[in-house]
Amino acid sequence: MEAAKAPVVMEGEKGESRKKKCRKTWHNGRGGPEEATKHRRLKVLVKKKMCGILAVLGCSDDSQAKRVRVLELSRRQVIFLSLKHRGPDWSGLYQHGDCYLAHQRLAIIDPASGDQPLFNEDKSIVVTVNGEIYNHEELRKKLAHHKFRTGSDCDVIAHLYEEYGEDFVDMLDGIFSFVLLDTRDNSFVVARDAIGVTSLYIGWGLDGSVWISSELKGLNDDCEHFESFPPGHLYSSKSGGFRRWYNPPWFSEAIPSVPYDPLVLRRAFENVRLMTCYPINT
Ligand SMILES: NC(=O)C[C@H](N)C(=O)O
Numbered sequence: 001m002e003a004a005k006a007p008v009v010m011e012g013e014k015g016e017s018r019k020k021k022c023r024k025t026w027h028n029g030r031g032g033p034e035e036a037t038k039h040r041r042l043k044v045l046v047k048k049k050m051c052g053i054l055a056v057l058g059c060s061d062d063s064q065a066k067r068v069r070v071l072e073l074s075r076r077q078v079i080f081l082s083l084k085h086r087g088p089d090w091s092g093l094y095q096h097g098d099c100y101l102a103h104q105r106l107a108i109i110d111p112a113s114g115d116q117p118l119f120n121e122d123k124s125i126v127v128t129v130n131g132e133i134y135n136h137e138e139l140r141k142k143l144a145h146h147k148f149r150t151g152s153d154c155d156v157i158a159h160l161y162e163e164y165g166e167d168f169v170d171m172l173d174g175i176f177s178f179v180l181l182d183t184r185d186n187s188f189v190v191a192r193d194a195i196g197v198t199s200l201y202i203g204w205g206l207d208g209s210v211w212i213s214s215e216l217k218g219l220n221d222d223c224e225h226f227e228s229f230p231p232g233h234l235y236s237s238k239s240g241g242f243r244r245w246y247n248p249p250w251f252s253e254a255i256p257s258v259p260y261d262p263l264v265l266r267r268a269f270e271n272v273r274l275m276t277c278y279p280i281n282t
Pocket residue numbers: 049050051105106107108109110114129130131132133152153154
């Protein structure tokens with residue numbers, strides 16, 4: 001991968017307005033307002049974690065045709081069984097030489113300006129993320145001398161990398177999968193949340209390129225080999241492989257001291273966290 005003089009292209013397109021979509025859902029819903037509310041609540045839960053990311057890294061092709069192909073593959077992720085479950089409120093593509101980062105956004109936090117890919121201050125670090133970072137406000141406080149362009153919960157990622165390097169991943173509390181490109185040396189880091197709430201796949205092209213996608217349909221036509229990205233792991237191009245970032249102290253073979261109680265377990269599952277800029281009618 002050649003870092004010097006790599007052409008940088010950033011393009012994007014807004015999706016159908018969020019307001020219009022909500023109105024449509026309301027009118028299309030059968031039954032009374034109760035059913036519409038139930039439908040809306042379900043939609044929020046289904047969509048909660050569903051942006052689509054696609055990245056192609058080091059493919060030795062910086063042509064317009066490749067860019068069009070990456071965008072097309074990225075858009076494949078927004079249609080699933082005729083249900084648009086991955087946005088898009090925004091469709092963005094960033095290219096740096098032969099590295100491409102695409103994002104289909106379902107806007108949840110900062111819908112007005114949190115479009116992706118996102119950057120650090122001097123735009124040397126770029127990231128495409130699917131997920132929610134629950135502790136982003138706390139993390140921003142640790143980055144007091146950094147200037148943020150957006151209020152997106154995912155904006156902290158490029159800045160944390162700049163400040164702490166690859167080991168910042170275990171500072172994140174949330175559900176996420178992301179691809180981060182450091183254009184200063186064309187290295188990249190990919191990570192997936194602790195238990196794999198967000199989907200992520202990795203593939204390899206015949207040209208030696210690394211492909212990352214939220215859905216298999218972004219990879220299966222172009223990769224020689226692909227597999228599920230292991231939860232709780234990161235892939236670093238610098239070390240050339242996977243490494244487990246999620247190592248909680250309770251990750252051991254020891255027998256638990258607390259006896260199994262299905263009701264306690266059920267309550268824990270029911271206590272789902274939800275973070276959004278939109279009102280939820282419960
Ligand atoms: N929805 C996402 O996956 C990205 C980010 N949390 C947003 O609100 O846009």
